[in-house]
Amino acid sequence: MATFFGEILPVISRAVDDDDDDESFENLETYVKIKWKKEAQEEMELTKDKKLQVNAFVLAVGPAATGFTQTYVTHKNYEIIGAMFCGMKEDDVNTFGQMSPTDKTCYIYRKCDYPSALVCECNYDIRPEYAHSFVNQLMSCLNLCEGHVVIFGSTFTSEYKSDVPTSDMNPPFMRALKTASFLGTPMAPYLEQPNVATGLPAQMLTYCHIHKLNAVLYMCYTDSIHLDFATLKTFQPLIESTPVKYMREENKKASETLKKIVDLHTKHSTLYM
Amino acid sequence: QGRIHQIEYAMEAVKQGSATVGLKSKSHAILVALKRASSELAAHQKKIIPIDDHIGVSIAGLTADARLLSNFMRSECLNSRYAYDSPLPVSRLVSAVGNKSQIPTQRYGRRPFGVGLLVAGYDDQGPHIYQTCPSANYYDCKAMAIGARSQSARTYVEKHLDKFLECSLDELIKHGLRALRETLPQEVELTTKNCSLGIVGKDMEFTIYDDDDVQKYLAMIEGEERSRAAPPADQAAMDTQEGEGQQPADPQPADPAVEEQGMEH
Numbered sequence A: 001m002a003t004f005f006g007e008i009l010p011v012i013s014r015a016v017d018d019d020d021d022d023e024s025f026e027n028l029e030t031y032v033k034i035k036w037k038k039e040a041q042e043e044m045e046l047t048k049d050k051k052l053q054v055n056a057f058v059l060a061v062g063p064a065a066t067g068f069t070q071t072y073v074t075h076k077n078y079e080i081i082g083a084m085f086c087g088m089k090e091d092d093v094n095t096f097g098q099m100s101p102t103d104k105t106c107y108i109y110r111k112c113d114y115p116s117a118l119v120c121e122c123n124y125d126i127r128p129e130y131a132h133s134f135v136n137q138l139m140s141c142l143n144l145c146e147g148h149v150v151i152f153g154s155t156f157t158s159e160y161k162s163d164v165p166t167s168d169m170n171p172p173f174m175r176a177l178k179t180a181s182f183l184g185t186p187m188a189p190y191l192e193q194p195n196v197a198t199g200l201p202a203q204m205l206t207y208c209h210i211h212k213l214n215a216v217l218y219m220c221y222t223d224s225i226h227l228d229f230a231t232l233k234t235f236q237p238l239i240e241s242t243p244v245k246y247m248r249e250e251n252k253k254a255s256e257t258l259k260k261i262v263d264l265h266t267k268h269s270t271l272y273m
Numbered sequence B: 001q002g003r004i005h006q007i008e009y010a011m012e013a014v015k016q017g018s019a020t021v022g023l024k025s026k027s028h029a030i031l032v033a034l035k036r037a038s039s040e041l042a043a044h045q046k047k048i049i050p051i052d053d054h055i056g057v058s059i060a061g062l063t064a065d066a067r068l069l070s071n072f073m074r075s076e077c078l079n080s081r082y083a084y085d086s087p088l089p090v091s092r093l094v095s096a097v098g099n100k101s102q103i104p105t106q107r108y109g110r111r112p113f114g115v116g117l118l119v120a121g122y123d124d125q126g127p128h129i130y131q132t133c134p135s136a137n138y139y140d141c142k143a144m145a146i147g148a149r150s151q152s153a154r155t156y157v158e159k160h161l162d163k164f165l166e167c168s169l170d171e172l173i174k175h176g177l178r179a180l181r182e183t184l185p186q187e188v189e190l191t192t193k194n195c196s197l198g199i200v201g202k203d204m205e206f207t208i209y210d211d212d213d214v215q216k217y218l219a220m221i222e223g224e225e226r227s228r229a230a231p232p233a234d235q236a237a238m239d240t241q242e243g244e245g246q247q248p249a250d251p252q253p254a255d256p257a258v259e260e261q262g263m264e265h
Helices: A038-046 A063-072 A128-139 A199-210 A229-240 A254-267 B005-016 B063-084 B090-105 B150-159 B169-181 B211-221 B234-238 B256-260
Strands: A033-036 A056-061 A078-085 A106-111 A114-122 A148-156 A173-178 A214-222 B020-024 B028-034 B048-052 B055-061 B115-123 B126-132 B138-141 B143-146 B195-201 B204-209
Touching: A033 A038, A033 A128, A038 A078, A056 A063, A056 A199, A063 A114, A063 A148, A063 A214, A063 A229, A063 A254, A078 A114, A078 A128, A128 A199, A148 A199, A148 A229, A173 A229, A199 A214, A214 A229, A229 A254, B005 B055, B005 B115, B020 B055, B020 B115, B020 B126, B020 B150, B020 B169, B028 B055, B028 B115, B028 B126, B028 B169, B048 B063, B048 B195, B048 B204, B055 B063, B055 B195, B055 B204, B063 B090, B063 B115, B090 B115, B090 B126, B090 B138, B115 B143, B115 B195, B115 B204, B126 B143, B138 B143, B143 B150, B150 B169, B169 B195, B169 B211, B195 B211, B204 B211
Parallel strands: A056 A114, A056 A148, A148 A214
Antiparallel strands: A033 A078, A078 A106, A106 A114, A173 A214, B020 B028, B020 B143, B028 B195, B048 B055, B055 B115, B115 B126, B126 B138, B195 B204
16 A cells, blocks of 8 residues: 555455464364263164164254253153263353253253153254254164154244234244155144245254155244243143154143243343343 | 334344333323343342432343433433523433434444333423333333333233323322233233332332332232233144144145255245
8 A cells, every 4th residue: 555655555454364263163074973871872782773763853952942842841751861062162151060951052861761752952052064964963873764753943033034024923933844754734834935944953854854754843933032931832832742742741830940941041141121 | 125224123122121111190100110030149230220309211122221321311310400400301301312312323333222211200291201212212102111022011001091190109000010910921920029110200209119119019919810811823823733644735836846855835
């Protein structure tokens, strides 16, 4: 750059960062790791195809979905048989026991009296790049031929495109997508065009569709950035969905559990009053 | 389309704050506010902020922006008392806030204030309730509710609007608490922990009631039947039972290549 007085100055371009970007993307395939309990691994060894026989599988992604499954499904009579690890970020807060609903964890639960029913509660924010590896690693250990899969997820109404203003839609509301093999009718209206499901829930549904599994995805559109009661309650009718109705555990203290989960999530955020 | 999105986004921030309701009668103006659960380790963040003896505000949205605006309002009131030896009329204060809020909606490098205020005040003209917006608009209201799920509170207040003018203070407070309760789900109740009350009136300086002080007002509406909220339009669709062996009702794309494609919609 020539200045008024004729001297030449070096120009700093904002297009190129001189310091190296520290965040180099981890290897896509090995970033996500799955670990099974010893007993589960031994069971897998005993089968012909080295997979667990699963008839009912629930994948809950995000705090709203996992809050729902923790309250109505896995709170009792379930044991952890595996976990998936996707690295912790700087600002992730975890308790030592890793059992708080706000912890960034992904555990795989099995029903004690119905061993072919599995629930995977994923509280990580799985980036879309890692979703493929996540689903592949998880599903390569499960034999789901005759089984039912249901996926619960949530996202913001700001992602929802329609000609009706979102405030007229009474958020939070539920939408569903299903695979061709699933012949029933989901318990929520189909997700209208041009909306698309994205991320881990979509990856799982795609896997199920390609492998001709019966699967339904339920996506809750919420207008609240914090987890709130209304969002959790939108999931409630889905305890009657297949296969959740065979896997649920009656929870007399459901309201208190839901309240506790909501409080746990709201305590961390002080930005908005 | 001619929309200024930053302002609209800022108005969305107000909807992320918890609900608050403002009502006025012939003699008093009140604010009731829902407090979010907070950590036991830290002191409660205030939702209703005193501005002067005759004015108070309740906030919804970004806490820090609210603090800034309320500091500004306090200094305006102080300056007026010093210069004119009389309380600042509420309308003037609110228009000063409006003018201040407009600047960052038009200046390079700045963003609108992400907070909405409900201003309750009493001056020579009587009691007032004003609403301010990140858009720098302000509204003189008979009654108003802002924040998350405040539509239900607004509906309640619209229904009972003609009663407020002649109300006694206690009745007015009961209406305010009922309106606030409308924003809560059926399972959650108003308690001394989640509720705040502010009152200003003819012979009453702006006073805030928190925690145990709210109990006597909550007792007045205890046991009252809550109106059942109308189920969302989706509920009817949600009740469809899953049937086995039914063909999906959605239209099938005519293209035979659909088998290779991903999801059916």
